[in-house]
Amino acid sequence: xxxxxxxxxxxxxxxxxxxxxxxxxxxxxxxxxxxxxxxxxxxxxxxxxxxxxxxxxxxxxxxxxxxxxxxxxxxxxxxxxxxxxxxxxxxxxxxxxxxxxxxxxxxxxxxxxxxxxxxxxxxxxxxxxxxxxxxxxxxxxxxxxxxxxxxxxxxxxxxxxxxxxxxxxxxxxxxxxxxxxxxxxxxxxxxxxxxxxxxxxxxxxxxxxxxxxxxxxxxxxxxxxxxxxxxxxxxxxxxxxxxxxxxxxxxxxxxxxxxxxxxxxxxxxxxxxxxxxxxxxxxxxxxxxxxxxxxxxxxxxxxxxxxxxxxxxxxxxxxxxxxxxxxxxxxxxxxxxxxxxxxxxxxxxxxxxxxxxxxxxxxxxxxxxxxxxxxxxxxxxxxxxxxxxxxxxxxxxxxxxxxxxxxxxxxxxxxxxxxxxxxxxxxxxxxxxxxxxxxxxxxxxxxxxxxxxxxxxxxxxxxxxxxxxxxxxxxxxxxxxxxxxxxxxxxxxxxxxxxxxxxxxxxxxxxxxxxxxxxxxxxxxxxxxxxxxxxxxxxxxxxxxxxxxxxxxxxxxxxxxxxxxxxxxxxxxxxxxxxxxxxxxxxxxxxxxxxxxxxxxxx
Numbered sequence: 001x002x003x004x005x006x007x008x009x010x011x012x013x014x015x016x017x018x019x020x021x022x023x024x025x026x027x028x029x030x031x032x033x034x035x036x037x038x039x040x041x042x043x044x045x046x047x048x049x050x051x052x053x054x055x056x057x058x059x060x061x062x063x064x065x066x067x068x069x070x071x072x073x074x075x076x077x078x079x080x081x082x083x084x085x086x087x088x089x090x091x092x093x094x095x096x097x098x099x100x101x102x103x104x105x106x107x108x109x110x111x112x113x114x115x116x117x118x119x120x121x122x123x124x125x126x127x128x129x130x131x132x133x134x135x136x137x138x139x140x141x142x143x144x145x146x147x148x149x150x151x152x153x154x155x156x157x158x159x160x161x162x163x164x165x166x167x168x169x170x171x172x173x174x175x176x177x178x179x180x181x182x183x184x185x186x187x188x189x190x191x192x193x194x195x196x197x198x199x200x201x202x203x204x205x206x207x208x209x210x211x212x213x214x215x216x217x218x219x220x221x222x223x224x225x226x227x228x229x230x231x232x233x234x235x236x237x238x239x240x241x242x243x244x245x246x247x248x249x250x251x252x253x254x255x256x257x258x259x260x261x262x263x264x265x266x267x268x269x270x271x272x273x274x275x276x277x278x279x280x281x282x283x284x285x286x287x288x289x290x291x292x293x294x295x296x297x298x299x300x301x302x303x304x305x306x307x308x309x310x311x312x313x314x315x316x317x318x319x320x321x322x323x324x325x326x327x328x329x330x331x332x333x334x335x336x337x338x339x340x341x342x343x344x345x346x347x348x349x350x351x352x353x354x355x356x357x358x359x360x361x362x363x364x365x366x367x368x369x370x371x372x373x374x375x376x377x378x379x380x381x382x383x384x385x386x387x388x389x390x391x392x393x394x395x396x397x398x399x400x401x402x403x404x405x406x407x408x409x410x411x412x413x414x415x416x417x418x419x420x421x422x423x424x425x426x427x428x429x430x431x432x433x434x435x436x437x438x439x440x441x442x443x444x445x446x447x448x449x450x451x452x453x454x455x456x457x458x459x460x461x462x463x464x465x466x467x468x469x470x471x472x473x474x475x476x477x478x479x480x481x482x483x484x485x486x487x488x489x490x491x492x493x494x495x496x497x498x499x500x501x502x503x504x505x506x507x508x509x510x511x512x513x514x515x516x517x518x519x520x521x522x523x524x525x526x527x528x529x530x531x532x533x534x535x536x537x538x539x540x541x542x543x544x545x546x547x548x549x550x551x552x553x554x555x556x557x558x559x560x561x562x563x564x565x566x567x568x569x570x571x572x573x574x575x576x577x578x579x580x581x582x583x584x585x586x587x588x589x590x591x592x593x594x595x596x597x598x599x600x601x602x603x
Contacts, residue, residue: 006026027096033107034450035130036090036109038085039451041125045069045078051152052453053443054399064153065166067145070125070134071177074183074530079119084460086112103581103592104452109435109583111455114285121278123185125178128391128536129286129458129543132269132278133192134181135256136539137199137389141174142207142249147383150219151396154403161224161233168216168237172244174597179252181362186259189273194263195512197256198386199389204253211241215385265537268505279506282542287549288459288585293507296545300499311523314486329490330524332483338419347381350423354379354410357427357477364475365433370576373440376405377431387413391536392529393491395435400443400453406436417529421483425491428472434465441579448582457582458543463550463586466495471556474570493523495551498544501534506541553586557593564597573600 003360003547043050047063050056054062070492089112094105103229118130125134135138145167155161180504185191192200204455211217213235221234240357269275284290308325315321319329340346340353355378365372375398382390390411398406408430427432441452472478478485510518512534519530537544557578562569577596578589 010029020516026077027093028098028101029093031097031101031476034088035104035108035449035451038088039083039380039449039454041085042451042454045081045137048148048152049454051154052397052399054401054403060335061159064160065163065170067170067174067263068175069165069177070156070181072181074177074200075181079116079568081117082112082119091173099595100447102579103584104449105273106456106588107582107584109587110288110450111457114281114288116464117281118278118285120125121274123188123190123273123280125181125268126280126541128325128394130278130282131539132190132272132275132541133196134178134185135200135201135252135540136196136537137191138391138539140178140200141171142252143203143386143389145171145450146151146207146214146216151407152404155220155223156226157228158229161227161229163235163239164220165236167267168240169244171216172240172248174243175248175252179255181212182252182259183254186262191259191263193267193512193538194260194265195267196535197260197263197430199535201253201256201260203386203389204249206388208246208249208253211238211246214238214241214245215383216241216245257335265512266509267515268507269533269541270506270509279541283545284542285354286456286458287546288541288587290552290587291549293503296499296549297503297507299552300496300545300548302334302498303552304493307489307496311489312488314482314489318482318486324521326521326524329486331541332421332486333416333419333524337422338483340414340418340420343602346415346507348452350412350415350418350420351379351381351410353420354408354423354427354431355422356385357430361472361475361477364477365437367475368433368471368571368575369437369579370572371441371445373437373581375436375440375444376404377408377436377440378405379408379410379427379431382409382413383526384413389459389532389535392417392532393430394437395430397436397439397443402411406431408436411532414526414528417526420479421487422490423487424477424481424484425469425488428477429469429491432468433471434468435461437468438583440578441583445580445582447580452582457585458546458548459553459586460583460589461550461556463552464546466492466551467554470551490523494519494525496521497546498533498537499548502537502542502544505534505537512538535545537562550586555588557590561593561597565600568600 019136029330043055046068047066048068051062052062080170091107094102097105122129124132126140127139131139149164149167153164155164170265171256220237224233225231269279315328319384320331340350359375392411396407398404442448469491473485473488478488497519501515505515515534516527516530518529520524558574561574577593581592
């Protein structure tokens, strides 16, 4: 708090500023005040996010006992709140803002407008992005909350354990609310494909077990005992699961089974009510570009051809000259030494190997970056109870205060899908210098308002992570690992294929089987791996395209900077410009890099 003398001095100093500068400062202040209010409101709507960030403390401690309300009434309220937020933001004069504040303004405006565009549809939920389905193998409280409670809800003191029990009771309520929404959407003709419902039911059945065996109960039992709180919390959690959660889960399973009787096999959403319109909104939201499905499909085909040619040369260098590209890649799978055993012990070795790759790249990062995030990061296995429907790999950020590390999850349902030479690239993508570095820098950036730290854009983040795979190659992580370089380029080819498959499913009407076969023929994906990926795209339309589109923008901007700056180009400064602004839409990123190039040339 300023004392009177400090206030007078600061007032006198501001009076000496040019009027334009004072106006910008006032506008910046109004914008930041609005951002603070919007962020606090978002925390109140999303208690899980508060816990994820480590902000369920102090005035927000009550959030630690709650879960996000996903009822039909809450969905309607959120729609109205988005429109109100947009109105408040647009009331601020963008032209009066300073340069950094304009980037913040443009970013939040894009985010709110994209959210409003998706909320116009009277159906759907969310997973890795907008989803037409409330419940699927990758969406719904039944699968997200148990993992959240196990890995995100800290238990240090008695009140934490009590809050955990409250969330168990809350899960039962949320299951019933989502079941109501499932029925509502099915009444509008929004029914997931039959194979998606089969996956969903399989995961639900795996969770339909006695409370004492549920991860919800075993997690609190283990951690409460370690905190010196005794055994009672584990018993109470098991009782709550049996009495409240399990009956609600069974009611939801009954609703899903009923829905299964009317489900079609169509994989894409083109046949659904407003399906093409939903796909267009989801594409724009996740890729943050205005490219059409046809443009994206062509980009994927073109880049697949270029990347395939690079892999062809590397395969020839390994003496693999006969057969199609996919057949030769498949030949690499013939060596048993390339695989970890498909046992718990073998999977533990695979995770240890991935953590070793993180350790190996850490010392090289200062050659690329001016700043590194202050957090810890580690690789873990996807929990067995959700690996059947989970993505092949994914990343979760650390707590804001570093109390929980950033986590990289690898789906090791079958280690035959993960030859050793494919693991480094996914580790660099999800970990360092990929998602965990980019996200960690955003979280620790003191120049960003919290609403910017806590939000993200798939095109920016996934594009960066794919570019991070390229950086790992450029700094020599495959210098003595030629198969690892093939694995890296194969994943680049895979991301190009995603553009083809996602638009094929949702725009061109491809079947699930056609999409799976495309991946098998393109780069020898194991059918099980390809199936999980395709099934993911079925419930997350558009998001799969964000990887290669984002990577294309990042590499184009780097090439643009190199050409414009010549000897004055410095990769650390380029990365600082692109990462220092935080997560932004790709269209905003292009403007940020352009401004940086202009300032560098003028300096």
